[in-house]
Amino acid sequence: MKKFMDDNFLLSNAVAEDLYHNHAAKMPIIDYHNHLPPEDIASDRCFANMAEATLEGDHYKWRGMRSNGIEERFITGDAKPEEKWQKWAETIPFTMRNPLYHWQHLELQRYFGVNDLLNGDKARKIYETCNEQLANQSHSCRNLLRQQNVEVLCTTDDPADNLQFHQVCSEEIEDFKALPTFRPDKALALDDLYAWNEWIDKLAQIADQEVKSFDGALQVLKDRHNYFHERGCRLSDHGLPRAYYTDYTASELDAAFAKARAKTELSDQEKEILCTAFMQGFGRWNAEKGWAMQLHLGPMRNNSTRRFETVGRDAGFDSMNDLPIAEKLSRFMDSLDVKNELPKTILYNLNPKDNAVLGTMIGNFQDGGQAGKIQFGSGWWFLDQLDGMEKQMNDLSNFGLISKFVGMLTDSRSFLSFPRHEYFRRLLCDLFARDVAQGKLPDDRKFLAQLIEDICYNNAKNYFKF
Template sequence: MSTATADHQTASAGRRNGATTGRRLAPHPDRLLPPDPGVRAIARSIYSSVAGAPIYSPHGHVDAALIADNRPFGNPAELLITPDHYVTRLIHAHGIGLDQLGVKNPDADPREIWRLFCSHWDVFAGTVVRYWFESELSEVFGITDVPSAETADQIYDQLTEQLAKPEFHPRELFDRFNIAVLATTDDPSADLAAHKTLAADPDFHGAVVPTFRADRYMSPDVTGWKGYLDELGQAADIDTGSYAGLIDALKARRAYFKECGATASDSGMPDAYAEPLPDAECERIHQAGIAGTVTAEDAAAYRRNMLYQLAAMAAEDGLVMQLHADVVRNYDDASFQRFGPDTGHDLPGPSTFTRGLRRLLNDFGRSETFRLVLFTTDETAFSREIAPLAGFYPSVYVGAPWWFIDTPGAIARFRAAAIDSAGFSKTSGFIDDTRAYCSIPARHDMSRRVDAGFLAELVATHQLAEDEAHDIAAGLVGRIPVNTFRLDRYAR
């Protein structure tokens, strides 16, 4: 079943297409800076001082093998459209089936996919995806046409020509993008071969570090849990048929991840509750999970215990714990069954942290080694809970806005909501969270511009001296992410 529908396509056809014709794709050097001339001058000065700084990307979803193998990218659709659910979801929202965009559909013609994208350029007006694409097409690929039905083929050909050149291979772009650290996201059973290859390569000067993400082992009621346990058991060479074995295996793999350069873990949970359970209780639920008889209530209790145990491990081994919660994953069952995960329908609900993390923070929040970065897709949590928690607990940091709120407007609102109580140095620094490798510079650049604007407002309203604002801007792209994510050994 395709989700494309006559009705929605009609709606789409109702858009006027003339507006973009004839214009050039030329991102303005002052884009995103505040419009007031006085404030803009300050912002421009701040931005220009950090525009060229190395990129620390401590949280993302690029595959390490992409860099290790350094194979040329495929076609423009495969690179820029099909795998990026930020892009496909909004075209889907205008009645185009994900299959037509190549998702789980190797037969789709990449040029047709590209045409679909370009002919929907107008629906991206005002969105952050449009913003990233303008920077990326122009600054990475040198495209000068505004995408449209008319220009689609020409842009496609230009991109194809560029991608064939050696300077567009992943490692060459890594250098050109000036990436100091790129953190990937990895399953505990992963062998991390690509990370090891890169670390051992004397010709590769950046750092590509794994991140330990144990989500699929946390809930004994997820489909396939038994198989996951087996995979992990093999990777760790520990029997995960018991709860105690699972805990041991996770500890062993964390140690392995650290050996391979990891400095952090990541957890995406349905809610931000962490509560220890007695071991015997965990063991009982573990066995029920393996037997396929676990109740939803027991599974939730088990998962909340696992989150607590991950914190306990972090307080031991010092891997920085990242937590984001309150998103319903794979919301649309039919789309999930047909197209798999990460296809644009992870959908958020209200977030709260204070009550659910109380026990965890009482036990580990003042620990020397523990560190917790809290992410949210619910903006209200910044001023209400996350900044207040980070303003007391030495271990807690305010994670940058993420997923739907990784936008210029929302980043500015985040700064306004978090800084006045927690200060800059208890925020995490920008994370791009992306699987779209070529969008990394555009995303970090966006953040630097918005932060420059925020700092300039503080200067213009005499809340901050200009030299201090410059110093903070430098910190936000350097010592702050390095400190938060314990990246000191990789710092430039």
């Protein structure tokens, strides 16, 4: 019987152990998509306690606590930090076989050297042990990143952001990069035209010009795209329930935009026209600048109206949608590709039913000028767990070239989440090693080692060119 989470955790044979310990483990981390607050990196924040460091903003853990019957005041409410930590510790034993169980113990081991199993009885001791370390500069936000050998991380930023915190990072940090990502989702948020118009007006104010037409809106967004590029941004990111595409004329586009600016309710077709046109613009600019475009497809957000009104968004009340995504995604990508304006693109699905759709879609638009130009992105959100990551890698292997995969990301709001890269790397090494053990792959250790290092780091470095 193997010991829980020992040095060979998730590694089933000697080939896996060699590939991981001698190759994957040593590679730096390029975390090209996360939701870390850039202000925390700029200020080099030190967390006051483990409740802040572990539970603040982590909706994965909040969902687990709610499922365990923990009252909201111990999750997002006004309970004391030590009380929140205690309730989380009491929840942990009941998360067995949920990824939270592995993630929490990896965090304790890798950042704090704590090998005890977390539970209610040990909560106070572990809390005090970790708090002592958090009080030291060794566990500031920047140094937590350094501990995990992070070379590049890309936050998620609204086009209206002035990126002042990224500027501080670029001036003060020499050994890793904290870069912005262009996330213009508010351009497509046409269900609330009052909020949408406020956002358009904010962009217009930044640009010091009026926005009276779609072309005017596109221009102020392009100005922001240029601004982000000058500050090191090399990716856009788009969170979409599905892809958008419809044919439209210039007059139809102008009419839909005029209605939106007048705060007149739009038809579904008018929304589709505007969303299509905005996304085509973003795609063209990305292609011009050599950026990668990330399409995150499939969430159904804010399902609980009651909780949305009391707790807010991004609080653990989102789930998978099951909308069809294939046809409009294909038509959107083709509308750019037909003019050779399709940028490097990473496609993520939240619903595993779409694995084969994306696994085959990427092959439609590959380009001999860029290996792996179109990527089937890593297991995302509800799928960034052992089973989901393995399924994604198997489907990518079956339909494409996993050898050209740009690897894992955290997609996290937590500075303690970077052992997820280790989790992925261990699983990746074991996936290939099991095939070797079963005679499905040759034991060409030199080639396998290079392939593993490429997926863990080199492919991303060559793809994004930060």
